[in-house]
Each structure stands twice: as structure tokens, then as C-alpha cells.
Amino acid sequence: xxxxxxxxxxxxxxxxxxxxxxxxGKPLDRAYSVHFSGLQLAPxxxxxxxxxxxxxxxxxxxxxxxxxxxxxxxxxxxxxxxNAWHMFHGLELPKLEYSLPLSEAEYVTRLxxxxxxxxxxxxxxxxxxxxxxxxxxxxxxxxxxxxxxxPKRFIRANTLKCTRDELGKKLRNEQVxxxxxxxxxxxxxxxxxxxLFRTESFKKGWFEQQDAGSQLVASAVDAKPGMRVIDxxxxxxxxxxxxxAQMQGKGRLLAMDVEQWKLDSLKQRARRANASNIExxxxxxxxxxxxxxxxxxxxxxxxxxxxxxxxxxxPDAKWRxxxxxxxxxxxLQKHILHSYSRMVKVGGILVYATCSIMPEENRDQIDAFLVxxxxxxxxxxxxxxxxxxxxxxxxxxxxxxIAE
Ligand SMILES: C[S@@+](CC[C@H](N)C(=O)[O-])C[C@H]1O[C@@H](n2cnc3c(N)ncnc32)[C@H](O)[C@@H]1O
Numbered sequence: 001x002x003x004x005x006x007x008x009x010x011x012x013x014x015x016x017x018x019x020x021x022x023x024x025g026k027p028l029d030r031a032y033s034v035h036f037s038g039l040q041l042a043p044x045x046x047x048x049x050x051x052x053x054x055x056x057x058x059x060x061x062x063x064x065x066x067x068x069x070x071x072x073x074x075x076x077x078x079x080x081x082x083n084a085w086h087m088f089h090g091l092e093l094p095k096l097e098y099s100l101p102l103s104e105a106e107y108v109t110r111l112x113x114x115x116x117x118x119x120x121x122x123x124x125x126x127x128x129x130x131x132x133x134x135x136x137x138x139x140x141x142x143x144x145x146x147x148x149x150x151p152k153r154f155i156r157a158n159t160l161k162c163t164r165d166e167l168g169k170k171l172r173n174e175q176v177x178x179x180x181x182x183x184x185x186x187x188x189x190x191x192x193x194x195x196l197f198r199t200e201s202f203k204k205g206w207f208e209q210q211d212a213g214s215q216l217v218a219s220a221v222d223a224k225p226g227m228r229v230i231d232x233x234x235x236x237x238x239x240x241x242x243x244x245a246q247m248q249g250k251g252r253l254l255a256m257d258v259e260q261w262k263l264d265s266l267k268q269r270a271r272r273a274n275a276s277n278i279e280x281x282x283x284x285x286x287x288x289x290x291x292x293x294x295x296x297x298x299x300x301x302x303x304x305x306x307x308x309x310x311x312x313x314x315p316d317a318k319w320r321x322x323x324x325x326x327x328x329x330x331x332l333q334k335h336i337l338h339s340y341s342r343m344v345k346v347g348g349i350l351v352y353a354t355c356s357i358m359p360e361e362n363r364d365q366i367d368a369f370l371v372x373x374x375x376x377x378x379x380x381x382x383x384x385x386x387x388x389x390x391x392x393x394x395x396x397x398x399x400x401x402i403a404e
Pocket of ligand 1: 233234235236258259336
């Protein structure tokens with residue numbers, strides 16, 4: 001994880017970021033931007049801070065158990081928690097002016113106890129353990145363990161501007177090391193701690209940061225030049241931009257969402273990427289969807305979901321009300337699938353996707369949909385396992401519309 005302890009000031013920063021996420025409920029990204037804005041930290045120190053904070057959140061209950069600190073005590077007892085983190089990773093303790101002690105003997109007793117509890121060892125809250133066991137059974141422990149690992153950094157070569165090989169060479173000249181990701185045509189894994197977004201390659205729109213699993217979902221759309229394609233839950237356009245590259249700028253790509261600010265951000269990214277065939281449209285009411293009835297060769301529904309496949313990247317979701325929100329999300333997914341599928345023309349393909357690995361949001365939704373919608377047939381589906389792929393976890397199903 002690290003090969004030397006955090007400095008006292010970086011330790012304080014981690015404690016403050018954790019406190020903002022856990023006590024104030026702020027999203028992790030927001031907590032980073034609040035804490036980092038105006039700071040003159042070297043990119044390598046920023047990387048160390050985000051590595052430690054991410055790991056802390058991935059296994060928070062383990063570190064809390066080892067230090068005998070509760071998540072809501074972090075502002076007061078955070079130094080003790082940080083000491084436990086350093087001991088766990090075999091590092092000297094940070095040289096803080098004031099730090100609550102954690103004796104070696106107490107730590108070792110707790111460590112031995114933790115080793116006997118697999119879910120605790122993997123930093124898994126009880127609600128998630130119950131859900132994983134119920135929905136994934138024997139496959140759950142390996143996914144649970146994989147979700148404790150730091151996320152890899154992947155980028156997608158923007159084939160509207162360059163090939164993947166050209167991008168790899170150009171980045172090497174900019175001191176960024178990458179390697180090819182087997183099985184994902186456009187993906188490179190970034191293997192050095194580089195300030196990616198300061199590179200010329202990024203400024204010129206040669207790549208986007210995008211998980212390799214997300215790239216696989218976008219490629220399941222299989223959009224061809226000249227087609228009419230709708231990305232109906234486009235957000236800020238991670239997958240829309242991938243699809244635009246598949247279409248080589250030819251045909252019509254309509255990106256829709258219920259949040260205008262996300263579509264505005266998509267437009268900016270599209271300009272940088274030279275993706276000229278994207279049109280954005282806010283979904284203001286059900287009429288927006290009805291007007292597009294039977295109009296598209298491809299429709300991607302990358303629906304709102306629990307995010308339980310992307311916990312490596314967004315580990316704060318483990319410590320939020322994700323379980324309580326799930327039934328609401330499942331209903332919304334059902335609604336989007338039933339209503340938005342009307343936009344697919346006969347012979348066209350509907351791709352349903354989530355960044356969850358839980359069948360309730362995935363295959364169960366498709367099975368229920370097919371019972372009531374016999375004018376669709378399932379072509380294939382796949383769950384990208386976090387453990388088997390090393391990517392984020394996703395689900396995708398491809399359905400063909402066979403009649404009106
Ligand atoms: C999983 S995110 C999409 C991520 C995006 N496709 C990407 O690759 O970056 C789901 C999106 O669905 C949007 N959304 C929520 N409710 C919706 C609805 N009823 N109709 C369409 N989009 C909706 C959210 O605003 C969010 O941007």
C-alpha cells in the first residue's frame with residue numbers, strides 16, 4: 001500500500017476527510033475537493049492520501065475494530081484509528097504531536113479476533129454481508145474480498161483521435177506508464193502514479209478515464225456508423241463517448257438524462273473528444289420518451305443502481321443507507337426498463353446495464369421484464385465479476401425487439 005508512514009499533516013488530512021464523509025455524509029469526491037482545493041501538495045502526496053483514505057473506507061469496520069474506535073468517534077479518536085492502520089500495514093506510526101495510544105498487545109489480541117471473522121476482515125458491513133450471501137451464495141466471499149482491493153486506473157483510447165498503441169506511446173513520452181488490457185480493445189491500464197489530467201494527451205482529447213468493465217458495457221451496444229442510437233441514462237457521458245467512437249462520428253447519438261448539469265458536462269467532454277454526432281436532451285416528462293417510440297437501432301439503459309459493483313472506487317457507499325435505498329432503486333429500474341424500451345425499433349437492440357453485481361438489480365429484472373414483454377428476446381447477458389476480472393463489477397443484458 002505505502003512504503004513509509006504518512007506525514008503528520010497528511011494523517012490529519014485523512015482524518016478530516018473521513019470525518020466529513022462519515023459524520024456529515026458528504027460524498028468522498030466532494031470531501032477530496034473541499035480538502036485539496038488551495039493546497040500546494042505534490043501529486044505523489046495527494047496519491048498517498050487518497051490511497052490511504054480509500055483503503056480506510058474499504059475496510060473501515062476492520063480498522064475501527066482493531067483500534068476500538070467507532071466511525072462516529074473519528075474526529076475525536078482518529079489518531080488512534082490511523083495508528084491501527086499503520087500497524088496493520090507494518091509501517092512505523094506517524095510522528096504526530098498528540099496521538100491516542102494503542103498498545104501493541106491490545107492490537108494483536110484484536111487482530112487475532114478479526115482474523116476469525118471473514119466479513120469483518122474484508123471490511124464488510126452486516127447488511128452487505130447478508131445481501132451478498134442471500135443473492136450470490138458461494139460466489140460472494142471472493143467478490144467481497146476483491147471489493148477490498150484498490151481500484152486499478154484504466155483509460156479508454158479515443159479512437160476518433162488516435163489508436164490505443166499511439167496513445168500508449170504518446171503517454172510514455174509524457175512519463176506515464178501504461179499496459180494493454182487483454183480482451184478490452186480500447187483500454188489501457190495506467191501503472192504509474194501520474195497526474196493524468198495534466199498531460200497533453202488528455203488536453204487533446206486522446207483519452208477518457210473509464211473503467212475497463214464500463215468499456216465492455218459500452219461495446220455491448222455494438223453501434224455502427226449511420227445508426228440511430230439512444231443512451232437514455234447518459235449522465236456525464238462516460239459510455240456515450242465510447243459509443244460515439246464506435247459510430248466514427250456517423251449517424252445520430254441521442255444522450256438523455258433527467259439532470260441537465262450532467263448533460264452540460266457531457267457536451268464539454270464531447271467537444272474535447274471530437275464526438276460531433278451527439279445530441280443531448282433532458283427527459284422532462286414521459287412525453288420525451290413517447291415521442292421517440294420505435295425510433296432507435298440501439299438503446300442503452302445504464303440505469304441508476306446501488307453501485308455495489310464499484311465499491312472499490314466508491315467505498316463510502318458501504319457506510320451509507322444503500323440497503324434502505326435499494327427497493328426504491330429496483331422500482332425505478334423496473335420503470336425505466338418497461339417505459340424506455342418502447343424507443344427500440346423492431347430488429348433493434350436494447351442493452352440494460354448496471355454497476356451492481358446483485359441479481360436483484362440484474363437478471364431478476366430482465367426475467368420479470370421478459371414475462372410481460374414477449375416482443376423482446378434475450379440474446380445474452382453477463383455479470384462482470386470484480387474478483388475474476390480485476391475491473392469494476394457490472395451487469396449487461398442484450399435484448400432484441402422481435403415485434404411491435
Ligand atoms: C449509472 S448512471 C449513468 C452513468 C453513465 N451512463 C456513464 O457511463 O457515465 C445513471 C444515470 O441515470 C440518471 N437517471 C436517474 N433517473 C433517471 C430516469 N428516470 N431517466 C433517465 N435517467 C435517469 C442519473 O441522473 C444518472 O446520470
